[in-house]
Amino acid sequence: MAYAKLASLPPEFGLYSSFVGVAIYWLSATSHVISAGPVAVFSSLLSVILEHALPQLPEYADTPWIIAGCLSVVLGCIVMAIGLFRIGFIVDFIPLPAIAAFMTGSALNIAMGQIPTLMGNNTADGYNTRAATYLVFGNFFKYIKHCDLNAAIGLTALFMLYAVRWGCGYASRRWPQHKKTFFFINTLRSGFVILLYTLISFLVNRNHHDDPKFSILKTIPRGFQHMGVPVVNSRILSAVAAKLPSAIIVLVIEHISIAKSFARLSNYTIDPNQELIAIGLTNIFGPFFGGYPATGSFSRTAIKAKAGVRTPLAGVVTAIIVVIAIYALPPVFYYISNAALAAVIIHAVGDLISSPKSIKMFWKVSPCEFVIFWIGVLVSVFASIDNGIYASVAASAALLLFRIAKAHGRFVGVVKVYNTPTLRPVDANEPDSDTRNVFVPLDRSNGVNPAVQPREPHAGVFIYRLNEGYLYPNAVHFTDHMVREIKVKTRPAVINPYGSLGERPWNDPGPRHKSESDIDPTLPVLRAIILDFSGVSNVDVTSLQNLIDVRKQLDRYADAHIAWHFVGVKSPWARRGLLASGFGSENGVVKSLFTVTNVGVSQEKDDVKPGSRDEEFSVDTQPEDKLGMTSMDTMVLPLLSIDCPYFHIDMDEAVRSVELELGLK
Incomplete structure (x- = not known):
């Protein structure tokens, strides 16, 4: 639900996407631990896409999920086609620094965009939290006087999230025999914080439905209220066409990088093309249930891996739990604090920011790629996420071509x-x-x-x-x-x-009349x-x-x-x-x-000892009697x-x- 709000969609669409992601992806996937669904980076990019498309499609101003559904179908078809035509290798053309750049830039963009909601001044007149990151940061201090009770909820929730994570990490090192227990406590911290602040919200706002003391989600419809055939028409396609390349890059890169990472950790292999087919099918059928574009989620995948999941059928269990939540828990969702959700989002995307150790490694290994990393981050912060993606990918391609063109013999x-x-x-x-x-x-x-x-x-x-x-x-x-x-x-x-003087090229740097003394x-x-x-x-x-x-x-x-x-x-x-x-x-x-070698035309004897190296010009490296065969049993062949x-x-x-x-x- 938090990611749906990040995508500028009603919260229930996050539940729909979560259900479709786990219910469909497992049918054709090659990874048993990947959990597909809404993710922070793509949700933030979807918000940018909707902001770009809605001025051209004013009739969908109150129903932006229609545009999101159309985008999901188109992306699903493109990604599945990439997998079917076995061209998933194009993912390998995007290097790690470029991926780290757009992940870091996206995380900074998302976190900065959620701070006004965390502090409660996002409703101030003239405060556009969807602007470039540096503008949101500057305007935050301009409108800081509008902060309210939401700040107390958001800051304490954020502090609690980091405190629980630090405490579980310390306890895991202090009592390693209970490491798995502390891991699951750590993974449940977001749910615990949401439940705690939902309870506080209920106690504070139960008598203030019309005018709550701080911002809450309010009514969440029960069940699948937006099931139906998605709308796909030329007007929507033309409005989102300019953003399709960046959407495809984020969708594919985020999923494949997560799938490969967990495949290495769990000692199995994945088929990138089959994974693209699976995620393509997920996004094609998602809008029929009301979902928006989904891809692999790192945090949810990590939980499944640590939980000991062994088959993709675990997706069915997750889907059942999500369906129960969709039908049974909407009354509870009413009191969820928006500031607490913002704290959860900020806490989640904080892990996407490249660590100083990783950035230092970029500098040690390749200073040029270190520069590319910062180009991607700065463009994301001062322009937009999609421009940051284009900048880092273009810079990486230029560096690759330069290295090829200037290769040294x-x-x-x-x-x-x-x-x-x-x-x-x-x-x-x-x-x-x-x-x-x-x-x-x-x-x-x-x-x-x-x-x-x-x-x-x-x-x-x-x-x-x-x-x-x-x-x-x-x-x-x-x-x-x-x-x-x-x-x-x-x-x-x-x-x-050149023969005669007239045949000499005009650009020959030598003297006009050469002599033996010149050589x-x-x-x-x-x-x-x-x-x-x-x-x-x-x-x-x-x-x-x-x-x-x-x-x-x-x-x-x-x-x-x-x-x-x-x-x-x-x-x-x-x-x-x-x-x-x-x-x-x-x-x-x-x-x-x-270079020639002796090749046997009959079975070697049991006491054969192979030669130490090949022979040149049929000069044996070992005496013939040590080869375990007679001269009639061998012939000399060139390599x-x-x-x-x-x-x-x-x-x-x-x-x-x-x-x-x-x-x-």
């Missing part, structure tokens, strides 16, 4: 290492020493000990590692960096690769390039065309056909794209190296296709292949 070198339980020097020729090559950035930017100097590849050979996907936003950034460094460390094979003879000529694609999941047409252009540019620079080797091409689409672009295989005789000699399984193979092809040692 690294030139790498080789370091010979071995594993040892001590820091004593080990002779690589010792039988127990296991030496191997690792390839690390030459600038040691990945945390390698600064005292370790990686050995650069052979003169004229470069190994370049791409640390992100190679796509059109970052293709030029990658290749420009690579070409620039290659030209710094090598010399052109010919002085004027450092100690620098090598470019001979081969090895690209580490182990961090690349996909490529596209634009990026591959850029790679083709760079190959032509470097071929002209070296006055030769440069060999391009690729390591760790994982995606079949990336492999296909590279082959279609002329990479990976070459015409003519190619001296290359292949990768021999039709693509420039695709390599690891960096060692690529380097040795270049050495073999160029005659290096």
Whole structure:
């Protein structure tokens, strides 16, 4: 009922939504503990939507629940369609700082909007509690002289809520054997406070029905008074269309984030698409019973989880209890204090505000996302909740694109290492020493000990590692960096690769007339390039065309056909794209190296001990008699296709292949 008032709807609509949420959601859900129903953040957003739509729909000024019902049906259809088409993964595009920003901003907005009701000055002429948060805060002090007896009710109720929570938390730590008992006492604090102040209200106002001493709910209709087919027409849709994106984001994000959180805590998995279908069905059928949009509730879900709920059928039990309340308790609801309800709302949304510890973690992990968090919060406070959502999501998307576009590649070198339980020097020729090559950035930017100097590849050979996907936003950034460094460390094979002076590009920064003295003879000529694609999941047409252009540019620079080797091409689409672009295989005789392994064609003997590693060029890593099979039982197979000699399984193979092809040692 408190959330319904927060949504600018009569209190009974909160009961209707609570019933529909638990009665329908469980039928198709994958989480057994989620409790669907009205929630604070969406209720506050619904209030904003109604405030935006009612001036365009004056005929619904006295029946705003019709607009809420239409919105619920539309949101339900959209969310269910997202689930049916299996595109629920779009939720993952909204990062945690953006979610935390709009939750924190919403909590501040809701709490500030309820303080006037808590203090009793919300009825002052000219005080708009639906304005931007900073305006509500400023006007509160302007109208503070209008505070009345409601302040005593609200402040003491709020104090009691926090006192009970603190006391139960302390008692749980002091007497851990009774932790579960104190947990349930803590979860019942809101109901206890409402009952206590309802009793006080009854004793004070039972003889003052027409003029109560402080604000109360008054008449709550018994039963489902607003059942029927929801009204869905083009006028309502056009009035709420501008707010639909923010409503969808809040509805989906709040539900999926809660479902995933409790799934991790309870060690089970959920299907996000199925969850969206379930919440979509809930919102489609909700308005038939008088409900407004519902989604997963964190507090009610936590209670169900702690209560030991094991199946979704618990929703039926909850629905029965809500129906009993709808039909049997309306006379009791009459005396509920509005100030006490405001205290419950403020207390509930206080947990949605990100803790200083979480905000500090944002700063430590990613200062950019720390800024995004505050952008979302400030826009929510100084504008509106929906604008705060848009701002944080847009800023997060911009940061993602910037990170992709400005991804950095690294030139790498080789370091010979071995594993040892001590820091004593080990002779690589010792039988127990296991030496191997690792390839690390030459600038040691990945945390390698600064005292370790990686050995650069052979003169004229470069190994370049791409640390992100190679796509059109970052293709030029990658290749420009690579070409620039290659030209710094090598010399052109010919002085004027353009032929005549007239063929030289107008933007060539070199001197007009080049000579041998302009070139450092100690620098090598470019001979081969090895690209580490182990961090690349996909490529596209634009990026591959850029790679083709760079190959032509470097071929002209070296006055030769440069060999391009690729390591760790994982995606079949990336492999296909590279082959279609002329990479990976070459015409003519190619001296290359292949990684092969022995594969048994008959059952191995019981005393077989597997080899320690694969073999290169059919050189066994273990003597054949230790393999537990005869030579007739094995055959040598390459790990990768021999039709693509420039695709390599690891960096060692690529380097040795270049050495073999160029005659290096």
